[in-house]
Amino acid sequence: QVQLKESGPGLVQPSETLSLTCTVSGFSLTSYSVSWVRQPSGKGPEWMGRMWYDGDTAYNSALKSRLSISRDTSKNQVFLKMNSLQTDDTGTYYCTRDRLSVVPYYYVMDAWGQGASVTVSS
Amino acid sequence: DTVLTQSPALAVSPGERVTISCRASESVSTLMHWYQQKPGQQPKLLIYLASHLESGVPARFSGSGSGTDFTLTIDPVEADDTATYYCQQSWNDPPTFGGGTKLELK
Numbered sequence: 001q002v003q004l005k006e007s008g009p010g011l012v013q014p015s016e017t018l019s020l021t022c023t024v025s026g027f028s029l030t031s032y033s034v035s036w037v038r039q040p041s042g043k044g045p046e047w048m049g050r051m052w053y054d055g056d057t058a059y060n061s062a063l064k065s066r067l068s069i070s071r072d073t074s075k076n077q078v079f080l081k082m083n084s085l086q087t088d089d090t091g092t093y094y095c096t097r098d099r100l101s102v103v104p105y106y107y108v109m110d111a112w113g114q115g116a117s118v119t120v121s122s
Numbered sequence: 123d124t125v126l127t128q129s130p131a132l133a134v135s136p137g138e139r140v141t142i143s144c145r146a147s148e149s150v151s152t153l154m155h156w157y158q159q160k161p162g163q164q165p166k167l168l169i170y171l172a173s174h175l176e177s178g179v180p181a182r183f184s185g186s187g188s189g190t191d192f193t194l195t196i197d198p199v200e201a202d203d204t205a206t207y208y209c210q211q212s213w214n215d216p217p218t219f220g221g222g223t224k225l226e227l228k
Binding site: 043046060107109111 | 123153155157163164165166167170171176208210212215216217218219220221222
């Protein structure tokens with residue numbers, strides 16, 4: 001059974017760094033990519049970045065200067081770090097499993113964690 | 123970035139057919155996907171590649187479209203379908219989502 005679970009602090013001070021962990025089970029991080037997606041309350045989701053199955057990373061250019069994604073395959077974990085947080089970074093943060101097809105080429109977020117609620121406030 | 127535009131809300135009666143639209147600001151070929159999000163839950167994949175039904179999703183859900191115009195159809199609508207529906211494209215980087223269409227049942 002495919003599962004993803006986000007964990008991390010619910011409250012972050014403005015200008016500080018957010019650190020989240022995504023722990024996965026039911027699939028291998030060397031076979032599937034994992035994305036981070038965030039969603040402000042009442043708004044549509046925003047893709048933040050991806051840890052590819054081969055260890056490469058991709059970032060949304062709007063967040064690239066503040067964002068870092070890494071992994072520990074031995075622990076089945078993917079990490080997100082984002083610095084210089086502001087109040088508009090408040091929302092729910094999800095990790096997703098990305099299903100990749102080569103022919104035709106596409107990827108789709110086919111499983112989502114339950115989400116981690118993050119509030120940026122002093 | 124590719125902007126995806128959805129109507130904000132729809133209200134239908136159970137048993138009816140509903141069509142939810144999504145328009146892209148530029149062509150995304152058929153790399154459009156649809157998600158359902160119920161209150162307090164994470165999004166769930168319904169349709170991928172514009173028209174392919176994800177495993178385990180009821181056949182009441184279907185999708186169509188290519189280029190810039192896409193639709194998600196639910197026929198017939200059931201009470202459990204109350205949710206917000208999001209389209210998402212993966213043709214252009216970065217992948218982007220629509221603002222969502224909230225489906226309410228009368």
